[in-house]
Amino acid sequence: MTDTLPEADSLARVVLHSEVQQFYARHMQLLDAGRADEWALTFTEDGVFAPEHRPEPVTGRAALTAAVSGAYAALVEKGEVRRHWHGMLDVTQNDDGTVGVRCYALIVGTPLGGEARVVMSCVCEDLLVREDGELKVKHRRVTKDGVAAPV
Template structure:
């Protein structure tokens, strides 16, 4: 599956009350999604993606495809955390939402990943750019494609 993700902000962003409501809805979607991820709630987090979603991040050797594989990856992360005692938190900001003619949304945001060792001090671990394609399914948003890039690897 190939997805086209916008890499440049639109010179004239959408405006108005309707867009404001959409923007708030997308922010709430991401707030819940990141909390599910950081809490290792594998299946609920995987359900925020389409069945055939692609999750492409530089920390994995290859893109993860599909909900089952996404959930499995979160369970693996939970096992690693249990061993290391480290807690990761993902903080999203500078969210840009671009509605597309087909009804999908292209989003781009900055993601800060904080790492807190057991008994230690929290520090910024990674600075990333996250680009998603969101599609409507049964009245809710789902991610069909996520691409994450890291500033230190650019």
């Protein structure tokens, strides 16, 4: 199949895709390390995390920090390590400058002395914006496999 986009457009897509992958690598490693304050800074001040399997979305950096801090402390007490993996990224540059990303996400849990297991498989849909030249999550929607109808 031949790409009909001009070479500059094709290169811009590759660069954006690489930038988004690097964003998620840092973003998820901060989360998995329990660095809640730094992780929350990867969202806009009014950023929204809306997993469908939770009753209410988490909105704003302070609430995001509190939620991650609490969840991480519970995992430490339980003796479990969690790793988040985002893959199969479909990245779209929108006309308004925002970036849409739809990807698959796996959460792997490993109890101390135990075997790794997939805790959750889901679809993550993000709207990313640029603030001071950096990508930030404006809105995240997570659909957990097995809860809603397949998409």
